[in-house]
Amino acid sequence: MIIGVPKEIKEQEQRVALLPSAANQLTRRSHSVLVEKNAGIGSGYPDEEYVKAGAEVVDQAKEVFARADMIVKVKEPREAEFPLLRKGQILLTYLHLAASKSLTEALLKSGVTAVAYETIQIDHRLPLLxxxxxxxxxxxxxxxxxxxxxxxxxxxxxxxxxxxxxxxxxxxxxxxxxxxxxxxxxxxxxxxxxxxxxxxxxxxxxxxxxxxxxxxxxxxxxxxxxxxxxxxxxxxxxxxxxxxxxxxxxxxxxxxxxxxxxxxxx
The missing domain is CATH 3.40.50.720 (NAD(P)-binding Rossmann-like Domain)
Structure with a gap:
């Protein structure tokens, strides 16, 4: 599977969805990891660390979305990212759909399979929230x-x-x-x-x-x-x-x- 990590574009958002250590675990299991340039810099992880972990760093989010089977993010897609989502793709992120009708409609229109971190429950707990x-x-x-x-x-x-x-x-x-x-x-x-x-x-x-x-x-x-x-x-x-x-x-x-x-x- 090709797993993509785009740089977060929401204002003041500095987190990254996948650390270099996690990218290394995935590549060791024969998955490919695409990371947008500077995606981890706000969290203290330069591109070089992702390269050392076996990931491929690409220049634009457009390429990450186009090539990846699964997109992992921190925050919900912004309006500029809506056209990049596609049918058959998996999206993992915090979504908070109850607060955004436009985001819900965009996800439905794209055909993407979206999984909201905040709704994943294990034994009545919310481990990702x-x-x-x-x-x-x-x-x-x-x-x-x-x-x-x-x-x-x-x-x-x-x-x-x-x-x-x-x-x-x-x-x-x-x-x-x-x-x-x-x-x-x-x-x-x-x-x-x-x-x-x-x-x-x-x-x-x-x-x-x-x-x-x-x-x-x-x-x-x-x-x-x-x-x-x-x-x-x-x-x-x-x-x-x-x-x-x-x-x-x-x-x-x-x-x-x-x-x-x-x-x-x-």
Missing amino acids: EPMSEIAGRMSVVMGANFLAKYNGGSGVLLGGVPGVLPGRVVIIGGGTSGVNALRMANGLGADVTILDIDVERLRFLDLAMENLHTLYSNEANLNDLMPDCDLLIGAVLLPGAKAPKLITRAMLRKMKRGSVLVDIS
Whole structure:
């Protein structure tokens, strides 16, 4: 099989779908790997490493798409890539089709067999989404803390507090992988953390597994009560393969303090 790795063209996307070590494993099993020039450079993997791994580096994405039986990407195809997809080809990537009608229609029109990483389940887990959720959860607190700084227009609240000053209050909606990683990061900073979920058993588990947190059933009334004192609100709700529900209303936002921060990673 010929496996193609095009360079990601989505704005600010620096990841690459296949590392040189993985390319080497595939070529050792008699597969051919085509890599677009500079596809791995944003992740720290120059073309030379792919060549050493047995892959062929080509100049243009057009050639990768034209020759490959299977395309592996990180992000969903952009509009410029739609015409490059073809019937009989396999596409492996994060797709998030619920958020894009145009992408769904383009995939149907092309006849490509598209497999979305985020919908692959093993034992009721999402093994290809979990690593991204872990990163997103931890970074949500890092970015939120940064935007709370006065120089970024925030309230100036330090999430961990200092002696004589109360810690910042963090509210996390969703107790899945991303929510739990946000919880760990906020907890580690010393923030006052409340996590909400509709699964009471999940809340019970988190209450037993972790210290220094508040658990609360997720509903509109409880969210309304939390908004006035919240410094950092993190949305971390996941419905596999579907759009995340809209839980925060404009009325709730108006209750939040000036300079507070909302980070949505749903």
